[in-house]
Amino acid sequence: MVGEGLLxxxxxxxxxxxxxxxxxxxxxxxxxxxxxxxxxxxRKVLLNCEAVTExxxxxxxxxxxxxxxxxxxxxxxxxxxxPVLFGLSRQVFLLAHVNExxxxxxxxxxxxARQWLAAA
Numbered sequence: 001m002v003g004e005g006l007l008x009x010x011x012x013x014x015x016x017x018x019x020x021x022x023x024x025x026x027x028x029x030x031x032x033x034x035x036x037x038x039x040x041x042x043r044k045v046l047l048n049c050e051a052v053t054e055x056x057x058x059x060x061x062x063x064x065x066x067x068x069x070x071x072x073x074x075x076x077x078x079x080x081x082x083p084v085l086f087g088l089s090r091q092v093f094l095l096a097h098v099n100e101x102x103x104x105x106x107x108x109x110x111x112x113a114r115q116w117l118a119a120a
Contacts, residue, residue, distance in 0.1 A: 008024060019045075020047050021048040022052050025055070026052060045075070046079060046113055049085050067097070
């Protein structure tokens with residue numbers, strides 16, 4: 001999942017995963033393939049929410065996207081250092097019935113998120 005609309009994001013390719021750093025207000029979503037067409041083969045994604053200031057996207061829409069991302073075989077680590085974003089991310093995965101801890105996980109520690117992706 002990647003923000004779209006007024007939400008800027010940065011892509012950083014690491015040796016074994018793609019980092020998507022979201023910034024500002026999350027209004028809507030677009031798939032990783034659309035945001036980074038040349039990197040669509042990368043199946044491990046770190047969604048870095050460190051610079052997110054607000055989420056106005058519908059929780060059920062986010063959950064639907066999480067289901068689709070899991071069905072495509074992506075592994076997603078969400079770095080959400082603020083408690084409200086951590087809780088929202090967990091809620092989205094619960095609503096989506098995503099296999100949390102296996103195909104997706106939420107972390108308040110960036111190093112732990114990176115380690116989880118590396119071990120997957």
